[in-house]
Amino acid sequence: MKLLKRLLKIFFGIVGMVIIAAIIALGLDKMGTRYLKIKNVPASNNSTYLITNVNIIPMLQDTVLANKMVYIQDGIIKSISESLPDKEVEIVDAQGKFLLPGLIDMHVHVWDKYELGLYLANGVTAVRNVWGIPMHLRIKEDVNNDKILSPHFYTTGPKLTGPEFIGDDNLNLTSPSEAKDKVISYKDRGYDFIKTYYGLNRDIFDAVVEQAAISKMDIVAHPSQKVPFSYHLNPQIKSMEHAEEIVQQPLQFNLDTIKLQSIIDSLSNSKHSSYCPTLTVFNNIYQMMINDSILEAEPLSYMNPLIKKVDSKNQFNRWHNAKMEDFSVVDRIKNQHDFHLEIVAQLHKAGVPIICGTDAGIGVTLPGFSIHKELAFYKEAGLSNYEVLKTATVNAAQTHSIMNQLGTIEEGKVANLLLVDNNPLMELSTLENPSSIFIKGRKINRKTLLSFKEKAKNRKNLIASALTYLENLLIEK
Template sequence: MKILKRLLKIVIALMGLLVLTVIITLWVDSLGTNYLKINKNESHFNNSYIITNVNVVPMNQDTVLLDKMVFVKEGIIETIADTIEVDGIQIFDGEDKYLTPGLIDMHVHVWDRYELGLYLSNGVTAIRNLWGMPMHLKIKEEVNEENIFSPAFFTTGPKLTGREFIGDDNLNLTNPSEAKEKVISYKDRGYDFIKTYYGLDGEIFDAVIEQAKISEIDIVAHPSQKVPFSYHLNPQIKSIEHAEEIVQQPLEFDLDTIKLQPIINTISQSNHTSYCPTLTVFNNIYQMMMHDSILDSEALEFMNPLIKKVDSENQFNRWFNAKQEDSTTVNRIKNQHDFHITIVRKLHEAGVPIICGTDAGIGVTLPGFSIHKELKFYKEAGLSNYDVLKTATVNASKTHSIMNSMGTIEPGKIANLLLVKENPLLTLETLENPTYVFVKGRKLNRETLDSFNENGKHRKNLVATALRYLENFIVEK
């Protein structure tokens, strides 16, 4: 009996030590992102001021408003005019630069707070996280309470799949009742959207859609192969993800523009569905096959250490082996990417709202940096600079009602803004290195933004990330 008591004490002590280790690990990691904390004791002018001598790219029309003043009051755009006079207000000289809405990445996977700084440094002032976990609710709370500098943060709940096991990173639904319960739960817990995923059959999908309508929560759909593609044009579904899914499902990998057109026509007739192509993440398959040393590149240092160690390496090995087994794989992937460009062009010509998304945070798709690559692909598809910029501003903001307060520069909108050196309607590349980023009116200069990059590049939080991912299994499974 005494031996059992001693063993019990040892077990309890070890468990206590384990819990303490977990707490310390997460605490130390949280200290690493203290540079993102907002000092609320700063002057009350920090998000109220007048920007003078600035050229405004409003994005509610294809124009530039030259030599304007912009009055930002407590983080909200109050007035845009030739002359504004307000007593006791800070004046900020725009130095004849260009003021644009902040960029919005509508398809990301966030793994830590360091990534929030990487998005900001690249001019991304709002993100839609599409792989929700409990850690994202904590981030969302910090952002909404304005405790940290971050893009506006929106997140789905966990990815919903059907009865068929697809992977341990998805939530398998076994019946319609369970599906409805999960939708209710996610809405109550604070998730912004529902993410439907590969593998949902009609019966369960119907239940998700029905409950989402009752619960007044939008759906973001990664198309399921268990239902017709047109199934995803339900009014409750606000965006469909991935151009590659058009190739893989209704076209069955037949890169035929004649067969593509009826699919495009069907999408355009929905009048309520946006399309998020995520061309970058698929193109990165080609990049991995073309560059054998990509995992050792300096750029990959911006990936979360756990994701780089697990997902980046696994994806690289998968496609490296595929190339070795069949040399035609490289051309097949390149041809499919080129066809994705055609899909974007056809969607645009048909009037389908295109929203910019990168799938950043998985494989070798970098948080923040990848949005500029995505925008270049839309330009390659034939979109004008204005229409390209719309995908990451006004189009994105119109997708969900809770995002309507951003995406353009006009009175009443949140002052999530970029100050850039050149006119982006002529030179898209100017967006890659904004002089200032404004988050709810708070100004971040280039030096601060570069420091965000450096901190993200040198983080060492593999274990902390693993613990947060483990929390997802404990809470959600």
């Protein structure tokens, strides 16, 4: 009996120390992102400004409105004119710079609050997170309650798959009734959208779509290989993800432009869904194969340390080993990436709305920074600069009704704005270094944005991130 008591004492002592260590790790992580609290950012409590001497790219048409004034009141664009309002207001002299809607990344994976600062620093003022876990509901609450500076934050629930286990990062559904219950639960808990993934068979897929319509939740679809590709052309599905899925599923890895045309036609005829190509994340497979030291490169210091240690390393090893076994795989991946550019060109030609998404936050795809690479790929595919900008502004904002207040500069819209030195209709690279941004009307200058990058670099929150993921496994499974 004495031995048992001693063992129990040791056990509970260890459990207690683990709990204390967890509390400390989470507390340190929370302290580490204090710089994003609105009260800690200079001028962040002010959301009323008059921007003068500014050239506006409204994204309503391919034009520049020269030398205008934009009056922002309580975070909303109240007027666009050539004269001052009657009341006194703080003036921001834009000095002939260019003002456009803040960028929107429609396919991200957020792992901590540091990444929110990285998105802002790269001109991204709204994100659609497409792998929801409980942490994201807390972030969403903080953002909506104006506790932290962050892009507008929208999130799907967990990734929904069928009965077959394909990884603990997915939610396995075993029956139509369970599928409906999950959709209802995600709506009640505050998730914005439903994310469908690999492995959904016809019965379960139908149940998800049916309940999503009843619950008024849009679906973001990573196409399932268990149903025909055309099965995703459903009015409840507002966007389909990844150009590579067109290659892998209906084309069966056959890079055939003639067969591609029929797929493009079906997408064009559906008239209710956008396409999110995520070219960057696939191209990064190629980058990993041609750069053996990519994990040690300076840009990877901006990745979440848990993701870098686990996912980045695993993905690198996978493709490095594939290259070692058969070097021709390098050319195969490069050729497929080039075909993805053709897919984007054909989608655009057919009038399918293209929305910018990067798949940032996994592998070696950097939060925030990657949007500039994605936009450059659309330019390479043949889109004009204006058409490229549409993918990350007005097209993105029109995908879901809850985002319609974003994406253009016009009276009544939320003042999520990006001020840049040069004209992005001529030079897309100017987006990479904003002069300042406005998020819900709050002005953040370049110096502060650069500090957000530095704060996120080489952060030490591996344990806190692991605990957050453990929480997800305990709650969602």
